[in-house]
Amino acid sequence: MTTEKDIFHEHLKRTRLKRTDQRDLILDVFIGTEGHISVEELYELVKKKDPSVGFTTVYRTMKLMAEARLAHEVRFTDGRARYEHEYNHDHHDHFICNNCNSVIEFYSAEIEKLQEEIARQNSFKIQDHSHRIFGICSNCQEKNTSIGVAAVRSYS
Amino acid sequence: MTTEKDIFHEHLKRTRLKRTDQRDLILDVFIGTEGHISVEELYELVKKKDPSVGFTTVYRTMKLMAEARLAHEVRFTDGRARYEHEYNHDHHDHFICNNCNSVIEFYSAEIEKLQEEIARQNSFKIQDHSHRIFGICSNCQEKNTSIGVAAVRSYS
DNA sequence: CTTAGTGCAAACCGTTTGCAAATGC
DNA sequence: GCATTTGCAAACGGTTTGCACTAAG
Numbered sequence: 001m002t003t004e005k006d007i008f009h010e011h012l013k014r015t016r017l018k019r020t021d022q023r024d025l026i027l028d029v030f031i032g033t034e035g036h037i038s039v040e041e042l043y044e045l046v047k048k049k050d051p052s053v054g055f056t057t058v059y060r061t062m063k064l065m066a067e068a069r070l071a072h073e074v075r076f077t078d079g080r081a082r083y084e085h086e087y088n089h090d091h092h093d094h095f096i097c098n099n100c101n102s103v104i105e106f107y108s109a110e111i112e113k114l115q116e117e118i119a120r121q122n123s124f125k126i127q128d129h130s131h132r133i134f135g136i137c138s139n140c141q142e143k144n145t146s147i148g149v150a151a152v153r154s155y156s
Numbered sequence: 157m158t159t160e161k162d163i164f165h166e167h168l169k170r171t172r173l174k175r176t177d178q179r180d181l182i183l184d185v186f187i188g189t190e191g192h193i194s195v196e197e198l199y200e201l202v203k204k205k206d207p208s209v210g211f212t213t214v215y216r217t218m219k220l221m222a223e224a225r226l227a228h229e230v231r232f233t234d235g236r237a238r239y240e241h242e243y244n245h246d247h248h249d250h251f252i253c254n255n256c257n258s259v260i261e262f263y264s265a266e267i268e269k270l271q272e273e274i275a276r277q278n279s280f281k282i283q284d285h286s287h288r289i290f291g292i293c294s295n296c297q298e299k300n301t302s303i304g305v306a307a308v309r310s311y312s
Numbered sequence: 313c314t315t316a317g318t319g320c321a322a323a324c325c326g327t328t329t330g331c332a333a334a335t336g337c
Numbered sequence: 338g339c340a341t342t343t344g345c346a347a348a349c350g351g352t353t354t355g356c357a358c359t360a361a362g
Contacts, residue, residue: 133282
């Protein structure tokens with residue numbers, strides 16, 4: 001059975017990079033998370049296990065994990081990079097609540113298919129996509145009858 | 157006939173803000189552009205007409221234009237905010253070439269409909285969305301048989 | 313022993329903010 | 338006249354980089 005650690009080590013070998021204790025630790029900590037974790041959040045968790053690890057290393061390692069297809073980078077409304085597990089996790093897109101910032105995952109085979117069709121019509125070769133739907137989640141709709149739409153949000 | 161300037165001035169009146177020469181000039185220059193212009197690009201154009209305008213004012217005015225629904229903010233791969241015309245322009249989404257950074261607009265009524273359906277199923281109230289498809293445009297596919305996929309792109 | 317990785321501090325870059333002076337209404 | 342806007346410079350916040358040192362293979 002292939003583990004995320006195997007994949008990571010293989011990726012390192014293939015690209016002639018070195019295994020280090022820091023990289024292994026960051027991977028271990030990342031494996032223990034779920035959802036969409038920011039680099040800083042991950043750094044805080046790593047620091048608990050080994051306070052000597054620098055946050056630059058976490059940044060660099062997460063880039064490696066993305067290259068190894070273990071992590072997928074996403075961005076919501078706070079301008080930070082966030083990572084979600086990619087290995088053994090199905091692709092999905094996101095609803096993002098403009099009120100409470102919660103994130104709901106969704107998947108539509110039909111949308112995926114239509115994307116491919118339109119790409120084909122345009123002779124465009126898809127490598128990746130980012131489909132984010134912003135609005136108000138059901139929870140916030142119930143709790144708050146009048147939600148301020150003060151400013152136009154910037155979706156970084 | 158309602159012009160973009162009318163809409164802008166109405167928006168200012170409604171929100172009790174003031175018309176200024178700078179704001180009018182920036183709007184005029186923006187009206188004269190097409191595509192997806194960055195704040196800095198817009199600032200350079202504005203400077204040609206009036207070098208005394210500060211770039212902070214351009215930033216602030218573009219936010220106003222977005223609030224007035226004259227401009228829509230988008231972000232591709234360079235981390236900059238870009239604005240495209242929203243008034244009298246149909247909604248669309250984007251293909252973005254990872255090789256030459258060109259942008260192709262697309263629209264699918266079916267995808268839009270499916271989005272709404274999935275939102276309804278999740279009791280999510282859509283306010284906006286951002287749907288970006290990254291890959292290689294037809295032009296780059298022809299010209300370059302081997303395109304480097306060196307690093308994982310960060311889609312800001 | 314050679315090459316890559318680490319941690320730190322400083323740089324970076326797009327964007328925002330504090331402020332005194334200027335302007336709209 | 339009062340409130341808003343302006344332009345400047347400085348701050349901000351997330352991320353990246355240069356570098357002397359350390360560690361992996």
